[in-house]
Amino acid sequence: xxxxxxxxxxxxxxxxxxxxxxxxxxxxxxxxxxxxxxxxxxxxxxxxxxxxxxxxxxxxxxxxxxxxxxxxxxxxxxxxxxxxxxxxxxxxxxxxxxxxxxxxxxxxxxxxxxxxxxxxxxxxxxxxxxxxxxxxxxxxxxxxxxxxxxxxxxxxxxxxxxxxxxxxxxxxxxxxxxxxxxxxxxxxxxxxxxxxxxxxxxxxxxxxxxxxxxxxxxxxxxxxxxxxxxxxxxxxxxxxxxxxxxxxxxxxxxxxxxxxxxxxxxxxxxxxxxxxxxxxxxxxxxxxxxxxxxxxxxxxxxxxxxxxxxxxxxxxxxxxxxxxxxxxxxxxxxxxxxxxxxxxxxxxxxxxxxxxxx
Amino acid sequence: xxxxxxxxxxxxxxxxxxxxxxxxxxxxxxxxxxxxxxxxxxxxxxxxxxxxxxxxxxxxxxxxxxxxxxxxxxxxxxxxxxxxxxxxxxxxxxxxxxxxxxxxxxxxxxxxxxxxxxxxxxxxxxxxxxxxxxxxxxxxxxxxxxxxxxxxxxxxxxxxxxx
Numbered sequence: 150x151x152x153x154x155x156x157x158x159x160x161x162x163x164x165x166x167x168x169x170x171x172x173x174x175x176x177x178x179x180x181x182x183x184x185x186x187x188x189x190x191x192x193x194x195x196x197x198x199x200x201x202x203x204x205x206x207x208x209x210x211x212x213x214x215x216x217x218x219x220x221x222x223x224x225x226x227x228x229x230x231x232x233x234x235x236x237x238x239x240x241x242x243x244x245x246x247x248x249x250x251x252x253x254x255x256x257x258x259x260x261x262x263x264x265x266x267x268x269x270x271x272x273x274x275x276x277x278x279x280x281x282x283x284x285x286x287x288x289x290x291x292x293x294x295x296x297x298x299x300x301x302x303x304x305x306x307x308x309x310x311x312x313x314x315x316x317x318x319x320x321x322x323x324x325x326x327x328x329x330x331x332x333x334x335x336x337x338x339x340x341x342x343x344x345x346x347x348x349x350x351x352x353x354x355x356x357x358x359x360x361x362x363x364x365x366x367x368x369x370x371x372x373x374x375x376x377x378x379x380x381x382x383x384x385x386x387x388x389x390x391x392x393x394x395x396x397x398x399x400x401x402x403x404x405x406x407x408x409x410x411x412x413x414x415x416x417x418x419x420x421x422x423x424x425x426x427x428x429x430x431x432x433x434x435x436x437x438x439x440x441x442x443x444x445x446x447x448x449x450x451x452x453x454x455x456x457x458x459x460x461x462x463x464x465x466x467x468x469x470x471x472x473x474x475x476x477x478x479x480x481x482x483x484x485x486x487x488x489x490x491x492x493x494x495x496x497x498x499x500x501x502x503x504x505x506x507x
Numbered sequence: 508x509x510x511x512x513x514x515x516x517x518x519x520x521x522x523x524x525x526x527x528x529x530x531x532x533x534x535x536x537x538x539x540x541x542x543x544x545x546x547x548x549x550x551x552x553x554x555x556x557x558x559x560x561x562x563x564x565x566x567x568x569x570x571x572x573x574x575x576x577x578x579x580x581x582x583x584x585x586x587x588x589x590x591x592x593x594x595x596x597x598x599x600x601x602x603x604x605x606x607x608x609x610x611x612x613x614x615x616x617x618x619x620x621x622x623x624x625x626x627x628x629x630x631x632x633x634x635x636x637x638x639x640x641x642x643x644x645x646x647x648x649x650x651x652x653x654x655x656x657x658x659x660x661x662x663x664x665x666x667x668x669x670x
């Protein structure tokens with residue numbers, strides 16, 4: 150698999166083709182698994198780590214999957230490429246930064262990724278566009294079954310799938326949904342949403358931002374409990390909570406339009422104008438402005454710019470992607486200039502005109 | 508003020524109220540960094556709290572603190588400090604200490620979900636132990652013993668995979 154080829158696309162899960170994709174960006178399921186006959190990753194010897202990588206790499210290659218997976222040795226990748234994979238959500242920050250033999254098996258559509266020697270020996274992940282937890286689970290469950298035929302997982306009847314960290318034991322499953330919630334955040338109602346989710350053991354995290362502050366108004370909702378509930382029950386609980394949040398966001402957007410259409414239109418137009426004209430742009434500002442533009446497209450206030458294009462811009466303006474697109478390593482200031490150049494070029498190409506009067 | 512760990516001049520001072528008692532800690536920078544009290548030039552409060560509480564032991568916890576997993580060698584207190592267990596056997600070996608933690612995290616201590624299609628794996632402890640013995644033999648450069656263990660491991664694993 151050629152990472153440079155990936156640079157120019159944005160991955161299946163950003164195609165915005167799934168259900169509710171105006172608000173739900175993607176759904177993701179992650180399973181944590183370990184081999185029964187080895188200590189956990191933090192406790193194995195360097196030699197054992199190599200053995201584990203070799204073994205799992207081999208077993209993954211033997212899986213009867215179509216299309217086939219490509220294995221990347223993350224340990225051999227330069228820092229920029231590792232960061233690239235993190236930005237694309239194909240590997241975790243942990244896998245990028247930890248030491249020792251480790252890798253990831255990827256499908257060409259970037260929906261399935263299997264990480265080797267992360268916190269656990271194996272971390273399976275399926276990511277899909279829109280609100281599609283059920284089909285994501287069906288896929289990952291199938292891959293898990295196939296792998297189970299080839300290796301012996303660490304599993305006890307009492308505690309379930311055994312993981313390095315007790316926060317993952319049992320099902321080993323983390324199911325999450327990424328949502329775009331600009332209206333809830335701006336109206337400050339998002340805190341209420343957080344609190345009600347916490348009551349039902351769902352965690353909310355701002356994506357890309359520090360702590361709970363979301364960058365680009367993106368939030369990730371996921372289950373916290375992995376033990377004592379079946380996989381189906383966990384999925385049902387998220388499945389029940391998400392539509393309510395979607396409805397809250399839609400209502401908040403309608404209120405915003407009703408109460409202050411002019412103000413909202415202006416905010417969106419300014420965001421769009423800045424993106425089209427600025428000569429230096431930080432990551433932070435890009436996320437925020439693109440978020441308003443995305444809202445504008447959803448509300449029909451901006452035409453001729455599509456959601457998949459905006460999704461692509463979100464990814465391509467991230468630091469590693471940008472440097473790969475431009476073809477050179479750039480430091481902070483140079484990056485900000487390159488980012489602005491890229492945005493201006495892409496937006497000009499899209500040829501969109503923001504309609505000022507409604 | 509001298510560092511409680513090594514006697515060098517202490518520059519990191521912590522005063523904490525733990526279970527109604529005031530406790531003071533004084534360390535030099537190096538010892539504080541070794542214990543992960545300082546990360547990125549900032550005090551790592553969650554870590555400090557964990558370590559302090561970990562050392563504020565009740566008699567039961569005192570016993571638990573002394574337990575060392577025979578397979579991977581991790582101490583219970585190491586697990587508490589770093590948040591990660593050492594090997595699959597730890598769930599059984601440290602069960603008494605883990606159950607309250609699992610209860611706090613998940614409000615449950617019993618798995619209710621998917622089971623491997625081939626059923627619950629048996630004899631995994633034996634495989635795990637053999638593997639650790641193999642590692643020890645290799646590290647001690649006892650290659651003859653290592654070869655014997657490796658063959659034994661292969662046999663057992665082959666038997667395992669064919670059911």
